[in-house]
Each structure stands twice: as C-alpha cells, then as structure tokens.
Amino acid sequence: MCAILVNKGVKLSRLSFFNSILASRLYPLVFQILSGAMFALVLLYAFLGPPLGEDNFAVVVTWRLWWLLLPLSFFLFGRLWCGVCPVGAVSDLAQKAPAPKRRIAGDFLKKGGPWIMGSLFLGLFWIGMVRHICCWPRETAVVLLLMVGGAVTMSLAYHGRVWCRYLCPLGMFSGIYSMTGIVGLRPAKEVCRNDCRIDKRQVLQAEMKVCPLFELPTTLETNRNCNLCGNCVKSCQYGAMRLTLLHPGRELAQVKRPLTGEVFFALTLVAIAFVEAIQTTRLFPSYMQWALEKNILTSYDLVFSLSLLAVVALTMGSYLLATHLYTRLSDGGKPLNPASFAYSFLPLALAAYAGVSAFRLASHGARAIQVAINQLTFSLAPFDLPPPVRGSFYQVDLPVKALQLAILALGTLGALYVVARVAKRGGDMGALSRALPHGALVLLFSATFLYLFLLPAGVILH
Ligand code: SF4
Ligand code: SF4
Known part of the structure; x- marks a missing residue:
C-alpha cells in the first residue's frame, strides 16, 4: 500500500x-x-x-x-x-x-x-x-x-x-x-514543476479559492493550518497533493519564523499539562485544603485561578531564563531566534496530556461508554452501571502507569530531538552546547511530570 x-x-x-x-x-x-x-x-x-x-x-x-x-x-x-x-x-x-x-x-x-x-x-x-x-x-x-x-x-x-x-x-x-503528527498533506513539488501544464498564475488563483483555511497548498510545509479537508487533493488533476508520512518532530524544528502568540501558547500548553497532571494526584486536594485552611484566600475559585496563573508564569519564567542563558552562551556566535526553541516543548506537553488522558480513560472510560450506550438504547439499557465515579479514587493498574511512563519517555525524547535539531540550525560546532539550557529545561519539566505520574492517584473531580 x-x-x-x-x-x-x-x-x-x-x-x-x-x-x-x-x-x-x-x-x-x-x-x-x-x-x-x-x-x-x-x-x-x-x-x-x-x-x-x-x-x-x-x-x-x-x-x-x-x-x-x-x-x-x-x-x-x-x-x-x-x-x-x-x-x-x-x-x-x-x-x-x-x-x-x-x-x-x-x-x-x-x-x-x-x-x-x-x-x-x-x-x-x-x-x-x-x-x-x-x-x-x-x-x-x-x-x-x-x-x-x-x-x-x-x-x-x-x-x-x-x-x-x-x-x-x-x-x-x-x-x-x-505539528507533532506523523502524517500530513504535502505537495509533490516535482509534479508541480514537471507535469503541471497549467499557467502558474492560474494555479495560484485557484489555490486561493480552494483552501478554506487560506493556505497555498502547493507551498504547504506544515500541518498547522491544514485540516485535511481534501479540497486541494480533489482540485489537482495531477495528483500533486499527497498525504505523506512525516518524521515526528521535524516540522517543529523547521519553524523559521516563530510567532510570539504561538510561543506563548506552546508554553501555556505545558503549564496546562502540569495542572491537569496535578489534578489527578492527592497533591491537588491537599494543596487546595491547605490554602483555604490557612485563610490565605477564602475562595476556592480564587485560589485555583491564582495558582493556574502562577503555574503559567513559572513555566514562562523558566523558559525565558533558558532563553536568556542561550543568548549569553551565544555571545560572539551565531544565535538563532531563540523563540524557535519554544516549539520543542510541544512533544513533551502532548505526551503529558496524553498520559493524563490514558489515566482518566483507564479509570472511567469503560463506564463512560456504558452510559453512552445505555442512553442511546433507552429502555434496553444493556449495562448494569457501576456506581458514580466522581469523588471516588482513581483506579490505576500497573500497566496504565507503565503506559503513562512510556508515553512520557517518548515525549521527552521527542522534545530533546527537536531542541537538538533547532540548535543544529545554528550551523557551527558550538550550536549544540549552546542549547543546553533548553535541553536541561526539557529534562526538568519531564522529571516534574514523572514525579506527578508516580504520586498516589487522587480523587476524580469531574
Ligand atoms: S486539505 Fe484543505 S485545508 Fe489542507 S491545504 Fe488542502 S484545501 Fe487547505
Ligand atoms: S475545532 Fe477546528 S474545525 Fe472545529 S470549529 Fe474549531 S477550528 Fe474549526
């Protein structure tokens, strides 16, 4: 095939x-x-x-x-x-x-x-x-x-x-x-160059109409704005647009013009993954109880909101520190736009998010499917539903823990791979060593996720 x-x-x-x-x-x-x-x-x-x-x-x-x-x-x-x-x-x-x-x-x-x-x-x-x-x-x-x-x-x-x-x-x-994905739609440029007999200006005009997300398919190099709607595949009579297997992470290392909004969002996703992971442990209720009992703040929502902001600020702050060190180490060298490194954290954030999802699915996925089927079949309701899960402890078996750790390990390797490839774009011999602060930050974040994944499972909050 x-x-x-x-x-x-x-x-x-x-x-x-x-x-x-x-x-x-x-x-x-x-x-x-x-x-x-x-x-x-x-x-x-x-x-x-x-x-x-x-x-x-x-x-x-x-x-x-x-x-x-x-x-x-x-x-x-x-x-x-x-x-x-x-x-x-x-x-x-x-x-x-x-x-x-x-x-x-x-x-x-x-x-x-x-x-x-x-x-x-x-x-x-x-x-x-x-x-x-x-x-x-x-x-x-x-x-x-x-x-x-x-x-x-x-x-x-x-x-x-x-x-x-x-x-x-x-x-x-x-x-x-x-952008971390293993498949994406890409143009076979040799087909556009050698086989296409249509005037290039006409191709451009047609492309501008065909893509609902305003991409130019024949120059497509990223998954970011391609929703695989297939419009461009159908509209190209030479079959130039093809779904292709990609090297995971390579696209992240090739972002030439990082957008500040995306950099902010990539790091926010790491912070959100931390909050999601913390919420599956007993650390979360203990922390909230401690904060409320100490009367630091009296509202649960306020404690949560400020804590969320603190996690976002800590994540951003540590990234900015790594970036500052990178720039210092690059004195006299050929520094890249350091914002390129922000995309390196995405495989780790996605892995942590997937790890939390695996944990939640293992705990209440089966019941969720049973509820859905019972409701769709009205009075037939084939499943004898287990008791409600909210407020009970997560049930986590060893294989699920092992799966979480394996996903986290893959995400960490992916993130380190992207850091190394971004660094290599610097071109000179010292490029890799200058990226050490970002590599170290990946390891620090990964170790924190590992710690959270190994903590005793908490209470299902929602
Ligand atoms: S598949 Fe759809 S979204 Fe993706 S480039 Fe083609 S037309 Fe645009
Ligand atoms: S999830 Fe995707 S397709 Fe759905 S509304 Fe949002 S951007 Fe559009």
Missing part, C-alpha cells in the same frame, strides 16, 4: 489508500454527517438527559471520551479533527447562505489570531475548571452552542473558515499539536 518516494533526500511513504479517501467526493461529507449527528445527540441529551454529568450522554461523550482521545488523534492524524468537526461543517454550510457582503480577513485577525485563539483557549480551560463545565450537561451545551454561533457569525461576515483559522479556541490547540 505504501509506495516509497524520495523527497528532499528523505524517504517518505505515500499512503495511497488514505489519499484515495481524500480524493473521494464523499469525503469529508460522510464523516461530517456522522459527527453532526453525534453533535445533535449531544445537544439533545444535554438539554433533555439526566442532570448529573457522569450519567449524561452529552457529558460522557464530550469530556470523558472525545476530549481524552483528541491528543492521540493529533499525533496520528494531524489536524484531521478539524476536517470532520461539526462546528466547522456548520461554518461551511453558513458560507453557502446568502449574506450582504462578505469580507476578506484583515490584518487584525491575521496578526492577532494566535493571541486571540490562545487567550480563548486559556479562558475556556479556566472557566471549565472553576465552573466544572465538564460535570454539567447544560454548561457543556452552552459552550458548544457559543462555538457554533461564533462560526456562523464569522461565516456570514467573511469568506472562508475565518473562525477556524483565527478565532476558535480549539483551532490553535489542534493546529500547534498537529
């Missing part, structure tokens, strides 16, 4: 079966219909189902299954989720609706997009934690409907998926983690 082609001296496999799916007229429509049907069920059960989240289809499907499986999908399939996302599909539908005058996204959105998406994601994470949105069906529905509202509004006001490219809180989350 996998034919081999040589691209820039690197052997890459071409995934012909998946390429034929991308080229099919039924793709992504069939998947969008399926995810749309699931989305409709989620909304239905959110408003009409049981009030307690862990017994409600909407909550278990959204937060106990989909949200926990998402990190794996970024690694395996890049940003495929955005190609089949029901909100994105609604956005495409709204594009077809008549609207007075659609505009083209301006500089504000283009420059501010990463900041807006990063801030919205952090805000969503924060509000999700303090309002425990993932416990409550209606709150879950409100968040989803707000996203639909945002996508429709932007589709009526602008051409293309402006919501997905510049505003959606999940857009940059999906995009930046997809």
Whole structure:
C-alpha cells in the first residue's frame, strides 16, 4: 500500500489508500454527517438527559471520551479533527447562505489570531475548571452552542473558515499539536514543476479559492493550518497533493519564523499539562485544603485561578531564563531566534496530556461508554452501571502507569530531538552546547511530570 518516494533526500511513504479517501467526493461529507449527528445527540441529551454529568450522554461523550482521545488523534492524524468537526461543517454550510457582503480577513485577525485563539483557549480551560463545565450537561451545551454561533457569525461576515483559522479556541490547540503528527498533506513539488501544464498564475488563483483555511497548498510545509479537508487533493488533476508520512518532530524544528502568540501558547500548553497532571494526584486536594485552611484566600475559585496563573508564569519564567542563558552562551556566535526553541516543548506537553488522558480513560472510560450506550438504547439499557465515579479514587493498574511512563519517555525524547535539531540550525560546532539550557529545561519539566505520574492517584473531580 505504501509506495516509497524520495523527497528532499528523505524517504517518505505515500499512503495511497488514505489519499484515495481524500480524493473521494464523499469525503469529508460522510464523516461530517456522522459527527453532526453525534453533535445533535449531544445537544439533545444535554438539554433533555439526566442532570448529573457522569450519567449524561452529552457529558460522557464530550469530556470523558472525545476530549481524552483528541491528543492521540493529533499525533496520528494531524489536524484531521478539524476536517470532520461539526462546528466547522456548520461554518461551511453558513458560507453557502446568502449574506450582504462578505469580507476578506484583515490584518487584525491575521496578526492577532494566535493571541486571540490562545487567550480563548486559556479562558475556556479556566472557566471549565472553576465552573466544572465538564460535570454539567447544560454548561457543556452552552459552550458548544457559543462555538457554533461564533462560526456562523464569522461565516456570514467573511469568506472562508475565518473562525477556524483565527478565532476558535480549539483551532490553535489542534493546529500547534498537529505539528507533532506523523502524517500530513504535502505537495509533490516535482509534479508541480514537471507535469503541471497549467499557467502558474492560474494555479495560484485557484489555490486561493480552494483552501478554506487560506493556505497555498502547493507551498504547504506544515500541518498547522491544514485540516485535511481534501479540497486541494480533489482540485489537482495531477495528483500533486499527497498525504505523506512525516518524521515526528521535524516540522517543529523547521519553524523559521516563530510567532510570539504561538510561543506563548506552546508554553501555556505545558503549564496546562502540569495542572491537569496535578489534578489527578492527592497533591491537588491537599494543596487546595491547605490554602483555604490557612485563610490565605477564602475562595476556592480564587485560589485555583491564582495558582493556574502562577503555574503559567513559572513555566514562562523558566523558559525565558533558558532563553536568556542561550543568548549569553551565544555571545560572539551565531544565535538563532531563540523563540524557535519554544516549539520543542510541544512533544513533551502532548505526551503529558496524553498520559493524563490514558489515566482518566483507564479509570472511567469503560463506564463512560456504558452510559453512552445505555442512553442511546433507552429502555434496553444493556449495562448494569457501576456506581458514580466522581469523588471516588482513581483506579490505576500497573500497566496504565507503565503506559503513562512510556508515553512520557517518548515525549521527552521527542522534545530533546527537536531542541537538538533547532540548535543544529545554528550551523557551527558550538550550536549544540549552546542549547543546553533548553535541553536541561526539557529534562526538568519531564522529571516534574514523572514525579506527578508516580504520586498516589487522587480523587476524580469531574
Ligand atoms: S477550528 Fe474549531 S470549529 Fe474549526 S474545525 Fe477546528 S475545532 Fe472545529
Ligand atoms: S491545504 Fe487547505 S484545501 Fe488542502 S486539505 Fe489542507 S485545508 Fe484543505
């Protein structure tokens, strides 16, 4: 199935079966219909189902299954989720609706997009934690409907998926983690150069219309803004756009112009992974109890919010320190833009997030599936449900711990690999040694995650 082609001296496999799916007229429509049907069920059960989240289809499907499986999908399939996302599909539908005058996204959105998406994601994470949105069906529905509202509004006001490219809180989350992925769509440049008989200006004009995320497919070098919608695959009669196996992490090391908003977001994702990991241990309730008993602050939400900010600030601060040391070590040498190193932390953050997800799935994934099936089959309800999980201790077997540690080890190696490759772009003999502060920071973060993963399992909070 996998034919081999040589691209820039690197052997890459071409995934012909998946390429034929991308080229099919039924793709992504069939998947969008399926995810749309699931989305409709989620909304239905959110408003009409049981009030307690862990017994409600909407909550278990959204937060106990989909949200926990998402990190794996970024690694395996890049940003495929955005190609089949029901909100994105609604956005495409709204594009077809008549609207007075659609505009083209301006500089504000283009420059501010990463900041807006990063801030919205952090805000969503924060509000999700303090309002425990993932416990409550209606709150879950409100968040989803707000996203639909945002996508429709932007589709009526602008051409293309402006919501997905510049505003959606999940857009940059999906995009930046997809850069760690093992597959991506790339142009076979030799086909464009040698076989394509179409005038290049016409190709450019067609490309600008074809990509809903405003990429130029024939120059595509990143997964970040490609949702694998397949439009460009279908529109190229020479078959130049191909789904390709990628070296994981290499794309992260090749970011030539790091965006400050993305750098901020990449480090925020490390901080969020820390908070997620801490929450699965007994350290979290002990810390909150200590802070409240000491009367340092009297509100749980305030303690949590300030602690979250402190973790973000600590993560940023340690990165800035490593960057400062790198710049000092580069005195007289050829320093790169040190912001390039921020992308190195993404494999580690994704691994930590996936480790926490594996832990949660092992603890309450089976019950979540049973709840979902019971609710869909109404009175048949084939499963005798175990008692509610909220408030009980996580059940963690040795194989799950081993899996977590293996994922963390892979993420750490991936992060060190990216640090080394970024450093090598410096070109001279001392390039690797100058990157020691960033390498050491990867190890420090990894050791902290390891410590958290080895702590006794805590209480399931949501
Ligand atoms: S960017 Fe957001 S709305 Fe758009 S497809 Fe991705 S998750 Fe869905
Ligand atoms: S490059 Fe654009 S058109 Fe092509 S698959 Fe990706 S998002 Fe779709």
